[in-house]
Amino acid sequence: MNRILSRAVCLALMISSAAVAAKTVTESKVWTESYPVSAPSRLEISNIWGTVRVRPGPGGQITVTVDEKRSAPDQERFDRSLELIGLDIQADASGVSIRVGEQSGNWRGQENCRGCRVDYQFEVLVPPGTQLDVGTVMDGTIDVAGVTGLVSASNVNGPVKVHELRDCEKLESVNGELDVSFMLAPVADCDMETVNGNITLTIPDGTGLDVTFDLFNGSMVSDLALNPFAVPATVEHTNDDGRHHYRIQQLAGVRVEGGGPSFSISSLNGDIRIQKTQ
Amino acid sequence: MRNTVIGILALLASFLAPTPVFAQGAPQKISVPLSRPGEPYNLDISILSAHIEVIGEDREDLEFEITVEQGNRQIITPSGTKPITTGAYSLEVDEDDNYVSVDTDSRNDKVNVVAHVPRRGDLSLSTTNDGEIVVRDINGRLELENTNGPITATGIDGSVIAEAINDAIDISFTNIDDSDAMALISINGDLNLGIPADAGVQLQIDTSQGQIVSDFEVDVQASEPVIERNEGRRGVEVKVESVIIANVNGGGPVIKLKTLNGDINIRKSGN
Numbered sequence: 001m002n003r004i005l006s007r008a009v010c011l012a013l014m015i016s017s018a019a020v021a022a023k024t025v026t027e028s029k030v031w032t033e034s035y036p037v038s039a040p041s042r043l044e045i046s047n048i049w050g051t052v053r054v055r056p057g058p059g060g061q062i063t064v065t066v067d068e069k070r071s072a073p074d075q076e077r078f079d080r081s082l083e084l085i086g087l088d089i090q091a092d093a094s095g096v097s098i099r100v101g102e103q104s105g106n107w108r109g110q111e112n113c114r115g116c117r118v119d120y121q122f123e124v125l126v127p128p129g130t131q132l133d134v135g136t137v138m139d140g141t142i143d144v145a146g147v148t149g150l151v152s153a154s155n156v157n158g159p160v161k162v163h164e165l166r167d168c169e170k171l172e173s174v175n176g177e178l179d180v181s182f183m184l185a186p187v188a189d190c191d192m193e194t195v196n197g198n199i200t201l202t203i204p205d206g207t208g209l210d211v212t213f214d215l216f217n218g219s220m221v222s223d224l225a226l227n228p229f230a231v232p233a234t235v236e237h238t239n240d241d242g243r244h245h246y247r248i249q250q251l252a253g254v255r256v257e258g259g260g261p262s263f264s265i266s267s268l269n270g271d272i273r274i275q276k277t278q
Numbered sequence: 279m280r281n282t283v284i285g286i287l288a289l290l291a292s293f294l295a296p297t298p299v300f301a302q303g304a305p306q307k308i309s310v311p312l313s314r315p316g317e318p319y320n321l322d323i324s325i326l327s328a329h330i331e332v333i334g335e336d337r338e339d340l341e342f343e344i345t346v347e348q349g350n351r352q353i354i355t356p357s358g359t360k361p362i363t364t365g366a367y368s369l370e371v372d373e374d375d376n377y378v379s380v381d382t383d384s385r386n387d388k389v390n391v392v393a394h395v396p397r398r399g400d401l402s403l404s405t406t407n408d409g410e411i412v413v414r415d416i417n418g419r420l421e422l423e424n425t426n427g428p429i430t431a432t433g434i435d436g437s438v439i440a441e442a443i444n445d446a447i448d449i450s451f452t453n454i455d456d457s458d459a460m461a462l463i464s465i466n467g468d469l470n471l472g473i474p475a476d477a478g479v480q481l482q483i484d485t486s487q488g489q490i491v492s493d494f495e496v497d498v499q500a501s502e503p504v505i506e507r508n509e510g511r512r513g514v515e516v517k518v519e520s521v522i523i524a525n526v527n528g529g530g531p532v533i534k535l536k537t538l539n540g541d542i543n544i545r546k547s548g549n
Contacts, residue, residue, distance in 0.1 A: 213351075225356060226353070226355055226360075228353075228360060228362050235306070244310065244372065245372050246308055246371040246372075246373075248306050248308060248368065248370075249367070250367055
């Protein structure tokens with residue numbers, strides 16, 4: 001694993017304060033780092049608080065700008081937060097992996113640092129063809145545009161906005177919307193899932209898709225001509241220590257144009273809209 | 279051995295086979311082996327809107343035929359609103375130590391479940407909307423609940439507790455288990471009870487509006503109103519219940535028949 005040498009700190013603004021009234025201790029800093037990669041590269045970001053923004057950049061490197069804001073109710077817990085919550089960055093020629101949280105990855109382990117918080121805003125430039133798997137949990141947006149590799153993105157309490165895509169694999173949000181648009185007709189299968197968010201899928205005119213729906217509430221609207229089609233039922237059988245579980249499922253399906261890659265769209269309470277690129 | 283190897287292999291083979299494209303209305307069949315084949319089992323089906331039919335047969339596994347009726351799911355397109363013509367549902371069947379449960383997350387569409395099962399088992403079946411419960415040829419305890427539809431159980435050897443708020447209950451026994459409590463309860467539906475010609479039972483009848491018709495001569499006993507007093511945090515609740523006690527063939531296990539607006543018909547099974 002090669003760590004890159006060219007770490008360039010563009011701006012480091014440190015504000016440590018012990019406000020008399022709230023006694024909140026805060027610190028902010030911004031830094032940028034570039035990691036050389038070979039195509040096809042991969043970017044993984046697992047954030048907790050904050051936005052992940054990804055845009056196309058020059059080939060041969062992934063450039064990450066991090067805006068970090070750390071706060072804690074007092075100095076003791078602030079110091080503890082430095083031990084508990086941080087960035088784990090792994091990088092080599094195949095790509096970059098950034099994880100926010102403890103080394104174990106269990107950020108909920110910060111129970112003994114109640115009130116501590118570290119917001120990370122990520123701005124990332126990726127070479128053409130980079131495969132993405134990016135996510136955040138709260139107070140942030142997943143904002144991806146113009147990347148040409150396969151994209152997976154997730155959020156819990158905010159939106160996932162991925163535009164000018166070539167292909168996606170899995171896009172999901174629990175309480176936010178999914179706003180997805182393609183620059184060209186996709187060729188890969190993709191799953192899109194929300195619990196409470198609307199899903200808007202924008203595709204170029206003439207794109208063929210087979211779309212399956214698993215919806216509970218919510219309406220479906222399409223600006224494109226489509227036809228319902230029969231989706232085969234599936235049966236899954238699992239055996240968990242003698243407990244046999246069978247799940248029989250059949251989804252509703254619509255075919256856009258002459259059909260194409262399979263997109264599955266599922267939501268509990270969200271509305272679905274399929275529209276063509278303006 | 280919890281499941282026969284042959285059963286598992288057959289099941290796996292059926293899953294590995296190419297899944298046929300589902301014509302609308304074609305049933306999806308699934309065979310569920312029991313952990314202890316040949317022994318009594320429990321079957322629990324609870325679906326919001328369902329036709330539930332359970333048929334006892336000479337077999338050791340449970341076979342479910344599942345279909346989903348056309349729902350009202352629609353998609354709005356430039357050429358107008360189109361119905362989604364395929365069903366969209368998921369249904370889950372669990373088997374654990376001869377306890378089998380069937381559940382679904384489908385709320386909008388009516389599910390039809392036809393279960394072919396071994397005769398010797400205890401059933402707990404319930405549905406709420408636009409549903410129907412039908413049971414045939416079962417030897418065991420039945421708990422049947424249908425809020426807005428009828429309940430029909432025929433060829434029953436055992437006991438039945440059935441509750442249908444707004445529709446009829448029709449139960450016909452081939453033999454009555456004298457060790458279990460039994461009750462048929464409805465608000466607005468008729469109660470039709472079929473019992474073997476030589477069976478002795480005690481009927482406790484509670485009806486307000488309907489008439490009572492019996493194929494049997496009955497021995498009506500004088501009964502005192504039952505007064506039940508319950509004291510709770512919100513005060514005292516006094517419940518007075520007056521029932522007609524009628525012995526058939528000298529009496530026997532108690533069957534409570536209660537309806538507010540329906541008729542009560544007591545027939546000889548097979549008639």
